[in-house]
Amino acid sequence: MLSTACVCTKLRRSARAVTALYDDALAPIGMSTPQFALLRTLQRIGASPLSTLAAASGLDRTTLNRTLQPLETSKLICSRPGADQRVRIIELTGAGMSKLALGTPLWEQAQRRMVDTLGADRDQLFTILDRIEEIRA
Amino acid sequence: MLSTACVCTKLRRSARAVTALYDDALAPIGMSTPQFALLRTLQRIGASPLSTLAAASGLDRTTLNRTLQPLETSKLICSRPGADQRVRIIELTGAGMSKLALGTPLWEQAQRRMVDTLGADRDQLFTILDRIEEIRA
DNA sequence: TCGTCTTACGTGTATATGCACCCAAATCAT
DNA sequence: ATGATTTGGGTGCATATACACGTAAGACGA
Numbered sequence: 432m433l434s435t436a437c438v439c440t441k442l443r444r445s446a447r448a449v450t451a452l453y454d455d456a457l458a459p460i461g462m463s464t465p466q467f468a469l470l471r472t473l474q475r476i477g478a479s480p481l482s483t484l485a486a487a488s489g490l491d492r493t494t495l496n497r498t499l500q501p502l503e504t505s506k507l508i509c510s511r512p513g514a515d516q517r518v519r520i521i522e523l524t525g526a527g528m529s530k531l532a533l534g535t536p537l538w539e540q541a542q543r544r545m546v547d548t549l550g551a552d553r554d555q556l557f558t559i560l561d562r563i564e565e566i567r568a
Numbered sequence: 569m570l571s572t573a574c575v576c577t578k579l580r581r582s583a584r585a586v587t588a589l590y591d592d593a594l595a596p597i598g599m600s601t602p603q604f605a606l607l608r609t610l611q612r613i614g615a616s617p618l619s620t621l622a623a624a625s626g627l628d629r630t631t632l633n634r635t636l637q638p639l640e641t642s643k644l645i646c647s648r649p650g651a652d653q654r655v656r657i658i659e660l661t662g663a664g665m666s667k668l669a670l671g672t673p674l675w676e677q678a679q680r681r682m683v684d685t686l687g688a689d690r691d692q693l694f695t696i697l698d699r700i701e702e703i704r705a
Numbered sequence: 706t707c708g709t710c711t712t713a714c715g716t717g718t719a720t721a722t723g724c725a726c727c728c729a730a731a732t733c734a735t
Numbered sequence: 736a737t738g739a740t741t742t743g744g745g746t747g748c749a750t751a752t753a754c755a756c757g758t759a760a761g762a763c764g765a
Contacts, residue, residue, distance in 0.1 A: 432626040432701075433609060437675070438682040438690075439583075439590040440605045444626045445697040446576075446583040447752075451704050453576040454753095465721065468577045472570060482743060489569040489581045494722045496745070501720075517730050517743040538574075545575040548703055552696050553575070559689050560582040564569075566685055567588050584722075591723095602751065619713060631752045633715070638750075654713045654760050711762075721751075732741070 442563075449545065456541035460534045465498060467538060470507065470523065470531050478522035480513060489564070502527070579700075586682065593678035597671045602635060604675060607644065607660065607668050615659035617650060626701070639664075 435441055453464040462470075472488050473479075479487070485495040499521065502508045507527035513520045523531075546553060572578055590601040597604075609625050610616070618636075622629040636658065639645045644664035650657045660668070683690060 433612065433624045435605070437590075437605060437608075437679060438686070438693075439586045439601050439678070441694060441697050442579070442583040442586050443602070443751095445700045446579040447626070448701045448704055449576045449579050451753090453574075455704075463720065464576050465580070468572075468574060471574075475570065480743075487570045489584070490721095491723050492744075493724080493746085497723095498721070515731070515743080519744065541576070542574060544703070545700075548699065549575070549696065552692075555689075555692060556575075556696050557578060559686065559693050560578050562685065563582045563682075564585045566681070567585055567592075580721095588723090600750065617713075627751095628753050629714075630716085630754080634753095635751070652713080652761070656714070707765090709763085709765105712760085713758100714760100715756105715758085717756085718754090720753090722749100724749090725747090727746080728744085730741100730743080732739100733737105734739085735737090 452544065453538065453541040456537045457534055459537060460530060462530070462534060466502060467531075467534050469495075469498060469502065470527055470534075471538075473508065473521065473523045473527070474531060478520050480518040480520055481510075482518075484521050589681065590675065590678040593674045594671055596674060597667060599667070599671060603639060604668075604671050606632075606635060606639065607664055607671075608675075610645065610658065610660045610664070611668060615657050617655040617657055618647075619655075621658050 435444075450464050453467075457464060457467055460467075469484075469488065472484065476484065476487050481495060481499075482492050485492040488495060490498070499508060499510075503510065505526075506524055507530055508521055509524050510519050510521050512518065549556060572581075587601050590604075594601060594604055599607075606621075606625065610621065613621070613624050616624070618632060619629050622632040625632060627635070636645060636647075640647060642663075643661055644667055645658055646661050647656050647658050649655065686693060
């Protein structure tokens with residue numbers, strides 16, 4: 432593989448590699464990393480409007496909507512209108528929580544692999560990535 | 569946006585942010601960052617079989633095929649069979665080279681923005697990402 | 706040389722991602 | 736109250752990404 436000086440290409444490439452690792456780990460429960468990450472986020476913030484969940488995830492609202500569709504089809508999440516009839520509340524179902532419980536050790540396996548590989552560089556990496564996430568202004 | 573301990577989520581998030589920055593910069597020539605990166609790679613390695621270009625780019629062969637389609641439609645690249653009738657040689661067209669010339673200062677603008685933001689951390693970041701790219705083994 | 710194995714590709718399918726544009730509900734100013 | 740504005744969502748479209756599967760051409764051994 433050619434080396435690149437392009438920060439964007441470099442980051443995209445590494446993200447793909449890491450995604451493949453986590454996807455492999457999650458394969459037994461038939462979920463992708465973005466999907467599983469969504470369940471984890473929902474668990475943390477609880478039932479929330481679509482836009483709130485999107486903001487929490489750092490995803491575009493429309494992207495989130497599309498990502499939710501297969502999860503709603505497989506009943507891992509459900510949605511209902513809020514008091515404000517415009518909002519759509521997204522919520523974890525019982526099946527979703529079970530899936531989370533099943534997937535967590537699988538996710539931890541990939542995560543441990545990364546943490547071990549990164550060692551002490553992990554803090555530095557996260558610090559740099561924090562800065563990078565704020566760039567688009 | 570919620571913070572996350574997940575290395576995968578973190579990397580994907582930053583990659584999206586940086587991609588948006590480069591995409592904005594490249595908007596005047598109507599190309600995405602992955603597309604432009606492909607032209608740059610082609611320029612570096614010259615006319616090559618699909619699989620060679622895929623390996624150089626660190627992309628799946630089938631992903632590359634799909635990414636090439638709009639570029640071939642807009643005549644920025646062309647393809648022809650090689651001596652070995654199985655291979656498909658991908659090549660930059662004149663229009664492709666012109667587009668590269670037009671886009672390069674735009675790409676440099678985004679790249680400079682990143683380099684300035686990262687400062688001395690850039691080397692460390694690249695070193696860490698190099699290690700990360702080798703993880704899936 | 707004739708089958709067999711390998712290699713290079715293409716396509717079907719599915720998810721990930723976000724912009725432009727549209728609709729409906731809530732809010733606000735007059 | 737009512738018309739204008741803002742806010743929350745959904746969809747069409749396009750690209751990005753890769754796995755599974757199928758096909759054709761080259762390579763190679765018996």
